[in-house]
Each structure stands twice: as C-alpha cells, then as structure tokens.
Amino acid sequence: MLHVLVHMELLGGRKTSERIALMLNTNPVVVRRSLGALRDRGIVESEGGRGGGWKLARSLDEITVLDVQRALNEGAILVAPISRDHPTCPVECAANSVLEEAYAAAELELMTKYTTMTLAQIAAIALANANGQAVTQ
The missing domain is CATH 1.10.10.10 (Winged helix-like DNA-binding domain superfamily/Winged helix DNA-binding domain)
Known part of the structure; x- marks a missing residue:
C-alpha cells in the first residue's frame, strides 16, 4: 500500500x-x-x-510507514518462528528464548525506522531514482 x-x-x-x-x-x-x-x-x-x-x-x-502498517495490521511486524511442541524441553525453551530476544530487538529497530520514515521521503527517493540520482536515507 x-x-x-x-x-x-x-x-x-x-x-x-x-x-x-x-x-x-x-x-x-x-x-x-x-x-x-x-x-x-x-x-x-x-x-x-x-x-x-x-x-x-x-x-x-x-x-509515516508505521501509520500505514498499523492501519493494516495491529500486531507485531515480525513474528518469531516459535515452536511450542515440547514446552518442557530445555533445548526448545532455550531456542525460543534466543529467537524471541532477537525478534524483539529487530522489531524495536524496525518500529524506530517505520516511525521516522514518511511517505514524502519514499516519494523523494523514488523521484531521485527516476532521475538517476543516488539517494542516501
């Protein structure tokens, strides 16, 4: 969108x-x-x-990108692939813990970026690319 x-x-x-x-x-x-x-x-x-x-x-x-994201989906942007097949297994618990921590950090970084990126910035990048200009974000 x-x-x-x-x-x-x-x-x-x-x-x-x-x-x-x-x-x-x-x-x-x-x-x-x-x-x-x-x-x-x-x-x-x-x-x-x-x-x-x-x-x-x-x-x-x-x-902002976050405005659009939240309009279309209220939940987490990234969902960790967590297995709950063996909740008493220490290996599964450790793997889930590592994945959840990594995904939470990535979600926070993504939310920060989405909050600060406006659609005007995307339009400016698109126009610059169309004119063959390099754009830094």
Missing part, C-alpha cells in the same frame, strides 16, 4: 479501486478492504459517483 499511496500523490487526483487493483495485479475487493482500513485511520478518503475514487486525506509528510 505504500506504493499505492505514493503513486496517488505523484500522479495527482483520485484513483478508483479498479485502477489501483490493476497497479497491484489484484482484485478491487482486496484494494477496497485495504483502503477501507486506511480510511478508518484518516490516511485516505473516498468519494463515490462519477469522477470519484480514493485520495489522500493527509499530505505525504504527515504519513
């Missing part, structure tokens, strides 16, 4: 669910469900009828 939201701004105007579905090679129903979740968080808004469609409700510099 980051892709779609940045395109919506760069291409200007409203986009229909059908048009967005073509961009994503998916079904318009899937698009409407995702955009509905974004609408509920005040990221996009929709207008029905002729000339209607979806548009951004806020500017790209007011929307």
Whole structure:
C-alpha cells in the first residue's frame, strides 16, 4: 500500500479501486478492504459517483510507514518462528528464548525506522531514482 499511496500523490487526483487493483495485479475487493482500513485511520478518503475514487486525506509528510502498517495490521511486524511442541524441553525453551530476544530487538529497530520514515521521503527517493540520482536515507 505504500506504493499505492505514493503513486496517488505523484500522479495527482483520485484513483478508483479498479485502477489501483490493476497497479497491484489484484482484485478491487482486496484494494477496497485495504483502503477501507486506511480510511478508518484518516490516511485516505473516498468519494463515490462519477469522477470519484480514493485520495489522500493527509499530505505525504504527515504519513509515516508505521501509520500505514498499523492501519493494516495491529500486531507485531515480525513474528518469531516459535515452536511450542515440547514446552518442557530445555533445548526448545532455550531456542525460543534466543529467537524471541532477537525478534524483539529487530522489531524495536524496525518500529524506530517505520516511525521516522514518511511517505514524502519514499516519494523523494523514488523521484531521485527516476532521475538517476543516488539517494542516501
């Protein structure tokens, strides 16, 4: 959806669910469900009828990657592959402990990055790449 939201701004105007579905090679129903979740968080808004469609409700510099992530998924971004087949096994417990600690550290790092990265920054990187310019983040 980051892709779609940045395109919506760069291409200007409203986009229909059908048009967005073509961009994503998916079904318009899937698009409407995702955009509905974004609408509920005040990221996009929709207008029905002729000339209607979806548009951004806020500017790209007011929307973070975390805003989009949380609109689409409230849970953890990374889920450790924990086995609970043998809860009394000390090896399984040790492996789970190591995995959970590593995933928690990675989740914290990812959340920090997602909180500080705006869609405006993604758009700037995309435009620079399109113009053949190197971009540092």
